[in-house]
Every structure is written in structure tokens, then in C-alpha cells.
Amino acid sequence: MSSQKINILIIESHPLFREGLKRVLEMDADLRVVAEGDSGEQLLPLYKQSQPDIVIMDLNLSSENGKDGLSELTQHFPDAKVLIFTVVDNSHDVAQSINSGASGYLLKDMDSDSLIQAIKTVVAGGYYLHPKVTKDFIGEFAKLAIYNQKGSFRQTDVVRPYHLLTVRESEVLQLLADGHSNRSLGETLEISEKTVKNHVSAILQKMELQDRTQAVVTALKNGWVELR
Numbered sequence: 001m002s003s004q005k006i007n008i009l010i011i012e013s014h015p016l017f018r019e020g021l022k023r024v025l026e027m028d029a030d031l032r033v034v035a036e037g038d039s040g041e042q043l044l045p046l047y048k049q050s051q052p053d054i055v056i057m058d059l060n061l062s063s064e065n066g067k068d069g070l071s072e073l074t075q076h077f078p079d080a081k082v083l084i085f086t087v088v089d090n091s092h093d094v095a096q097s098i099n100s101g102a103s104g105y106l107l108k109d110m111d112s113d114s115l116i117q118a119i120k121t122v123v124a125g126g127y128y129l130h131p132k133v134t135k136d137f138i139g140e141f142a143k144l145a146i147y148n149q150k151g152s153f154r155q156t157d158v159v160r161p162y163h164l165l166t167v168r169e170s171e172v173l174q175l176l177a178d179g180h181s182n183r184s185l186g187e188t189l190e191i192s193e194k195t196v197k198n199h200v201s202a203i204l205q206k207m208e209l210q211d212r213t214q215a216v217v218t219a220l221k222n223g224w225v226e227l228r
Contacts, residue, residue: 057082
């Protein structure tokens with residue numbers, strides 16, 4: 001990262017959680033919280049005032065629905081980068097949030113290192129989904145894409161991308177599509193998390209992509225992984 005800090009706007013209705021989140025974020029030298037709010041109604045005014053690099057917001061807010069606030073923000077600022085940070089993990093809310101302009105969807109049980117990684121990924125132009133919601137979201141995305149093309153849902157024939165990736169990397173790509181985190185992926189393959197990260201980095205480099213969500217979407221479009 002450069003010496004310039006990433007400016008963050010937090011929209012969270014619970015004061016204690018909001019304060020704890022702010023402290024966690026500002027422990028990283030690259031991050032700075034420049035504004036805070038507790039409702040969807042405050043999102044647009046605070047964004048205009050603070051001009052943050054990224055917004056971190058919950059969907060379940062005390063007054064206006066977070067989804068409405070997100071839609072209003074992205075209508076006025078289409079390039080706004082927003083990370084949803086919530087306890088809601090159903091695929092409908094994930095898909096609706098992404099369709100409304102969010103660049104990531106996180107659950108509040110994630111660790112601080114993953115949260116900071118997600119922030120930096122989104123600010124750099126990528127997308128980030130919590131591993132627990134990745135599989136359902138990708139499944140809904142693939143069904144919609146195939147339905148639009150074919151008129152009905154059908155899993156395309158899977159042809160592993162051995163022309164591009166090694167056998168192990170293709171295996172890792174499939175497990176990413178299944179929604180595994182680095183830790184659970186390492187446990188499944190009986191390898192270290194460091195080795196998992198090396199495989200993921202190699203996959204992204206070879207596919208010329210920025211993040212694992214883009215890799216899984218691309219793999220689904222090309223029929224390189226299964227929906228299972």
C-alpha cells in the first residue's frame with residue numbers, strides 16, 4: 001500500500017459494535033475512519049461530506065433499511081465502493097446487495113485480518129465475498145446467467161482448465177467455488193494455509209484477475225468448475 005491512508009465511512013446502528021470496529025480498523029496503519037453514522041438515512045449526507053474511499057455498512061439499521069440507503073447512494077455515486085458487513089447470510093440479500101452496487105458482502109463472524117484484506121481488495125477495484133455466502137451467491141449467479149442464455153437451467157459440462165492451471169490449482173479453484181475459506185481448504189487438502197494462499201495467488205495471476213470471486217465467476221462461465 002502507498003503512504004496515503006484509506007478513508008472509511010462506517011454505517012452501523014449498534015454504538016458498541018461501531019466503536020469496536022473503528023478501533024480494529026485503525027490498528028492498521030493504512031486505514032482511517034473519517035465518519036460514522038447509525039442509519040441508512042445518514043449514508044448519503046455523510047458520504048457527500050466525507051468523500052470516503054470505502055463505506056462499511058450493515059443492512060439491518062435502526063431506521064431506514066440499509067438496502068434502501070445503498071441503492072440511493074449508488075444512484076448518486078455509481079463509483080462508490082461499499083462493503084456490506086452484517087449477520088444476514090441468505091443468498092437473496094447477497095445478490096440484491098451486489099446488484100445494488102455493493103462490492104463485497106461480509107459476515108460479522110470474520111476475523112480482523114480478513115476484514116482488512118477485504119477492504120483493501122475492494123478499494124483496489126476487486127470484489128470480496130465471505131466464504132459462507134460465496135457458494136450460494138455463485139450458484140444463483142450461474143443459474144441466472146445460464147437461464148438468460150438457454151431459457152432454462154442446466155449445469156454446463158465441466159472441462160477442467162488444465163491448459164491454464166495445474167491439477168492442484170484446478171482442485172483449489174473447485175473448492176473456492178464450493179465456498180471454502182483458506183483454512184477449511186487447507187484442512188480438506190491437508191496442506192498449510194500458506195500453501196493455500198500460494199495456490200490462490202498463482203490461480204489469480206494465471207487467470208489475470210484480482211480476487212477469488214472473479215476467479216470463481218470466470219470459472220463458472222467457462223465450465224471449469226461444478227455447482228455442487
